[in-house]
Amino acid sequence: MRIDKYEIWRKYIDQAIVITKAGEEDPLAGMIVDDKSDDYCGFVKNPNLVEYYETRSNSLVEKIYFKDVKDIEYQ
Numbered sequence: 001m002r003i004d005k006y007e008i009w010r011k012y013i014d015q016a017i018v019i020t021k022a023g024e025e026d027p028l029a030g031m032i033v034d035d036k037s038d039d040y041c042g043f044v045k046n047p048n049l050v051e052y053y054e055t056r057s058n059s060l061v062e063k064i065y066f067k068d069v070k071d072i073e074y075q
Contacts, residue, residue: 005066009035016075019043021068029075033061040065 013032020027031049034042042061044052052060 003066003069003072005038005041008032008041008066008069008072012072016046018073018075019064019069020071021064022070023068028062028064032064039067 013035016029016031018027018029028043028045030043030045032041033044033052036042040063043064044060045062048060051057
């Protein structure tokens with residue numbers, strides 16, 4: 001099942017979520033914090049969220065390409 005980028009923007013921005021990427025078994029838990037690109041979203045993993053919101057450091061943001069998203073669930 002492919003997730004539509006507009007569905008991601010509408011439902012999951014600034015929500016505690018778990019993303020499973022196609023071809024990977026280990027899901028990523030965290031939040032989508034940036035949705036300005038048409039190809040990917042900015043994602044911060046749970047352990048880094050507090051530091052990210054205190055510093056807004058881009059080094060903590062990981063690109064998650066919409067084409068790679070297999071599934072998204074709320075935490």
